[in-house]
Amino acid sequence: MMNKYWLTAIACTLAIGVNAQQKTLTAKDYEYAEGFMGYNTSKYIDNPGVSPNWLENDKFWYVTRNQNGVQTYLVDPAAKTKVLTTEYKSVSAPPRRRSRNEELSPDGKKAVFIKDYNLFLKDVATGKTTQLTTDGVKDYGYATDNAGWKHSDAPIVRWSPDSKKITTFQQDQRNSKDMYLVTTNVGAPKLEAWKYPLPGDKEIATIRRVIIEVDQPKVISLNIPPDQHRATLSDDISSSGTFDDIDWKADGSEVAFVSTSRDHKNEKFRIANATTGAVREVFEETVKTQYESGQGAINWRYLPSSKEIIWYSERDNWGHLYLYDAATGKVKNQITKGDWVVSQLIKVDEKTRTIYFMANGREKGNPYFSHFYKVGFDGKNLTLLNPEEGNHSISLSPSEKYFIDTYSQPNIPQVTVLRSLDGKLVSTLEKTDISRLTATGWKAPAPVSVKAGDGKTDIYGLVFTPTKIEAGKKYPVIDYIYPGPQGGSVGSWSFSAARGDHQALAELGFIVVVIEGTSNPDRSKSFHDMSYGNMAVNTLPDQIAAIKQLSAKYPIDTTKVGIWGHSGGGFATATAMFRYPDFFKVGISESGNHDNRNYEDDWGERYNGLLENADYDAQANQNYAKNLKGKLMLVHGLMDDNVPPYNTLLVVEALEKANKSFDLVIFPNSAHGYGSYSPYMMRRRWDYFVQHLLGAEPPKDYQMKGSR
Numbered sequence: 001m002m003n004k005y006w007l008t009a010i011a012c013t014l015a016i017g018v019n020a021q022q023k024t025l026t027a028k029d030y031e032y033a034e035g036f037m038g039y040n041t042s043k044y045i046d047n048p049g050v051s052p053n054w055l056e057n058d059k060f061w062y063v064t065r066n067q068n069g070v071q072t073y074l075v076d077p078a079a080k081t082k083v084l085t086t087e088y089k090s091v092s093a094p095p096r097r098r099s100r101n102e103e104l105s106p107d108g109k110k111a112v113f114i115k116d117y118n119l120f121l122k123d124v125a126t127g128k129t130t131q132l133t134t135d136g137v138k139d140y141g142y143a144t145d146n147a148g149w150k151h152s153d154a155p156i157v158r159w160s161p162d163s164k165k166i167t168t169f170q171q172d173q174r175n176s177k178d179m180y181l182v183t184t185n186v187g188a189p190k191l192e193a194w195k196y197p198l199p200g201d202k203e204i205a206t207i208r209r210v211i212i213e214v215d216q217p218k219v220i221s222l223n224i225p226p227d228q229h230r231a232t233l234s235d236d237i238s239s240s241g242t243f244d245d246i247d248w249k250a251d252g253s254e255v256a257f258v259s260t261s262r263d264h265k266n267e268k269f270r271i272a273n274a275t276t277g278a279v280r281e282v283f284e285e286t287v288k289t290q291y292e293s294g295q296g297a298i299n300w301r302y303l304p305s306s307k308e309i310i311w312y313s314e315r316d317n318w319g320h321l322y323l324y325d326a327a328t329g330k331v332k333n334q335i336t337k338g339d340w341v342v343s344q345l346i347k348v349d350e351k352t353r354t355i356y357f358m359a360n361g362r363e364k365g366n367p368y369f370s371h372f373y374k375v376g377f378d379g380k381n382l383t384l385l386n387p388e389e390g391n392h393s394i395s396l397s398p399s400e401k402y403f404i405d406t407y408s409q410p411n412i413p414q415v416t417v418l419r420s421l422d423g424k425l426v427s428t429l430e431k432t433d434i435s436r437l438t439a440t441g442w443k444a445p446a447p448v449s450v451k452a453g454d455g456k457t458d459i460y461g462l463v464f465t466p467t468k469i470e471a472g473k474k475y476p477v478i479d480y481i482y483p484g485p486q487g488g489s490v491g492s493w494s495f496s497a498a499r500g501d502h503q504a505l506a507e508l509g510f511i512v513v514v515i516e517g518t519s520n521p522d523r524s525k526s527f528h529d530m531s532y533g534n535m536a537v538n539t540l541p542d543q544i545a546a547i548k549q550l551s552a553k554y555p556i557d558t559t560k561v562g563i564w565g566h567s568g569g570g571f572a573t574a575t576a577m578f579r580y581p582d583f584f585k586v587g588i589s590e591s592g593n594h595d596n597r598n599y600e601d602d603w604g605e606r607y608n609g610l611l612e613n614a615d616y617d618a619q620a621n622q623n624y625a626k627n628l629k630g631k632l633m634l635v636h637g638l639m640d641d642n643v644p645p646y647n648t649l650l651v652v653e654a655l656e657k658a659n660k661s662f663d664l665v666i667f668p669n670s671a672h673g674y675g676s677y678s679p680y681m682m683r684r685r686w687d688y689f690v691q692h693l694l695g696a697e698p699p700k701d702y703q704m705k706g707s708r
Contacts (some may be wrong), residue, residue: 023696025508028703030686033507038498039706040669044437045497047430050416052404053088056435058397061088064430077402077418079424103242105163110214112203112257114155117141119168121214132217136170140194143168147176147205147229147389148235148600149642151194152377158243160252164215165274167246167648168253169207172226176205181639184668192639199604200611204262205229207237211255211274212588221276224270230260231277232267232300233601245293247302249274254308256302264290264606269309273303283329285313289532290606295319295343295495295522302326303350308377310335310348310355314525321345321355325375335379338362339597341522344371347400349355353377353457355646356421360522361602364461365389366447368493368522372405375664378390385423390417391493391509394627399570402426408495413443417424437497441467444495445514450549452518459528461515461546462490463554464506475511476545476560479584480577482569485607488520489569501682508686509694511556517542535607536579536597536619538572562686562693567672570635571621574651577632578624585630586693588685591640591672595622595645600626625654631692633663635681637670663688679704 005017035038040046046066052075054060058234061074063597074085090577095104100121102111111122117136123130136142141306154612161253165461182189197204206226213221225679231237231244245258252274259268269282285291292314296312299312300306319342321335328701335355336342340362354599356374363369363384370393386392397403401421408414413432419425434442445462452459466475480502482489491499502512518541531537543563551558565573568590577587596604597616608614631657636648645666655662665684667677674681687698 006549025690025696025698026620027702028509028698029700032707033504034704036498036503036507041437041442043312044440046433048432049406049414050404050429051628052395054398058399058402061085066433067436077199077397077419080399080426082427082429083337090704092318092439102156105159106161107163110163112155112157114141114143114153114226119143119155130217132212133219142169142170144171145238146194147171147173147238148196148602156238156243158246158248160248161250162252165211165213165252167211168243171207173205175203177201179644181641199616201601203605204601211272211277212418222272222277222279224279227259228262230262230264230602232258232260233298235606249304249485254304257301261611262605264358267291282326289529295341297344299342299417300408301348302703303352303675304463307676312342313449315443317525333379335377336375339398343522347395347396356464364405366493369458375552378488383423386419401545410493410495413495414653434497443467449551450546457518459515459517461513461540461549464502464512465554466506469555474555474557476562477556478505478510478512478515478689479543479547479563480512481543481559481563481565481572481574483517484520484568485528485535486521488516489514489515505686505689508690510689513547513553515543517547533608533614536575538575540572540576540580544580551566560585560693562586566590574621578627581627581629586689588633588635588688590635590682591637592642593643594651598647598650599643622650622654623659625651626658628655628660628662633665633688635665637667637672637674639669642672682706
């Protein structure tokens with residue numbers, strides 16, 4: 001008996017000792033970590049970049065800031081001069097729209113807007129308005145931008161270059177289903193309802209294409225059946241803010257356009273007579289999975305003067321440009337080729353028959369670094385115009401004789417230079433200086449390359465470690481995930497002093513990894529299609545493989561793995577916790593589209609295929625909730641008009657049915673992002689990982705201070 005009592009007493013003493021030694025983080029620890037947020041690091045960066053304000057003859061001025069104050073420079077490319085000036089004080093660029101809900105004509109004299117489901121024309125000088133259409137009604141309005149998760153009052157049109165016509169559509173949503181959200185407030189809640197079709201719905205939004213003459217109002221219907229509410233590059237027909245997949249002839253007599261099928265597998269290139277509405281079918285392309293017209297930009301062009309078309313295709317497994325005969329619809333030649341990707345078509349010089357474009361993966365090193373090239377229509381004389389290693393972004397001068405080139409790497413700050421269009425260096429404008437930032441203890445993330453889950457494909461990412469690594473200590477790892485497939489976790493591969501709160505989290509005692517997995521864009525077609533038909537893959541095998549490989553180089557404790565993400569990343573986080581419960585121990589799932597049958601029609605139908613051809617049920621997170629072992633926080637805004645909150649509530653219900661404990665944070669009146677509650681959500685995220693992954697006590701209700 002005596003031995004039993006002594007053993008019990010010793011055990012209790014040991015337990016008390018362990019609890020007493022539990023690490024506690026203080027408000028000072030959080031304040032230090034918050035110092036690595038962008039609103040606190042930006043003040044230590046000198047000469048952060050160049051935003052040109054163009055003048056006549058390609059001259060321009062720009063403002064730069066450093067510890068010595070603000071300087072304004074005037075640059076003359078022809079004279080190759082850059083001088084300090086006090087003449088220019090503010091940016092004065094003409095607005096693209098007269099107002100937020102108007103679309104300005106190219107000559108700046110007219111604007112169109114929507115009123116009572118119809119289009120009206122306004123004379124900018126006099127304010128006089130003229131009604132252009134008369135038969136628009138509710139759910140069958142002209143130029144409306146209110147299908148699925150987009151619903152603005154701005155008109156979706158494309159002006160002809162001569163400012164005499166517009167091409168737009170009458171959007172038919174009369175038989176589409178509604179989505180409902182309800183506000184939280186004192187008194188009766190307000191019901192929000194709008195058209196939001198879902199995958200598998202028999203009736204979705206369609207568009208009746210029209211051309212409208214504006215001077216003497218006349219509506220001309222194109223003589224084709226209604227098109228699907230789809231585009232070649234996105235899940236909306238207005239991703240650029242104007243009518244996508246439209247290219248006018250300069251004199252306004254013709255308009256070229258592309259019709260996309262509901263499942264994005266078929267594209268029809270068409271040319272319409274702008275006077276009669278007659279439509280000529282030129283050619284079509286059909287793919288097995290989903291067609292894209294570029295990587296971040298629509299890359300086809302209609303060249304009526306030479307009766308040719310520049311077309312983008314991944315038919316040889318890589319995104320390249322092809323030259324078509326617009327009269328016959330036949331391919332004349334492939335313009336670019338090789339194991340690399342054309343990302344964005346920048347300029348087409350029809351006189352010299354030269355194409356200028358951005359491309360990824362042609363140069364050695366990181367395949368996500370983008371460079372600027374030129375090539376002839378015939379595919380000859382391919383020339384690299386900015387050879388420095390890094391991710392490049394360019395801005396053409398008004399005459400297009402010069403371009404400003406800014407390049408950097410995730411761990412190397414920006415250099416901005418001025419070049420002539422042949423690539424020759426004119427001058428170095430600015431070099432971003434981060435010496436004051438590094439003096440504070442800041443350090444850049446480490447770019448890494450590992451093998452994907454298949455054991456052979458190269459994938460890339462970033463690793464954030466604490467600025468002060470303790471020798472011999474292993475750190476819990478947090479995996480930030482955004483699986484796409486239209487984008488990826490890393491986002492821009494250019495330099496950024498702060499990428500969200502990744503470094504801030506690392507400073508609390510974690511190693512944070514951000515991995516660009518397979519099925520993300522900017523690589524080959526086969527790479528992007530690896531999860532086609534099963535988005536529940538979510539790049540998770542790649543994430544797991546990467547963390548295991550990185551643990552050989554970094555002091556990562558693979559028994560303490562956390563994961564978090566927003567939207568598609570929220571979907572992936574819950575999938576990770578339910579399907580890999582022995583690997584991922586703590587997850588924070590924000591605003592996830594957990595069942596794509598509950599998300600807008602185009603998303604799932606683009607990447608999974610039509611409902612009748614894909615097993616959506618097998619991908620739904622609520623069906624795997626019973627497998628939860630670790631700590632999971634679910635988060636959603638109840639007024640989320642992008643990913644309706646019912647996605648998360650399906651998972652909540654499934655967890656409750658399975659008798660699983662979990663945490664839930666809701667924002668009663670927030671949309672997809674959390675707005676003014678974002679600092680609160682970040683603090684809750686820090687607390688959750690500190691408590692459940694680090695095994696420490698967070699400070700009580702720390703108040704994020706923001707910029708200070």
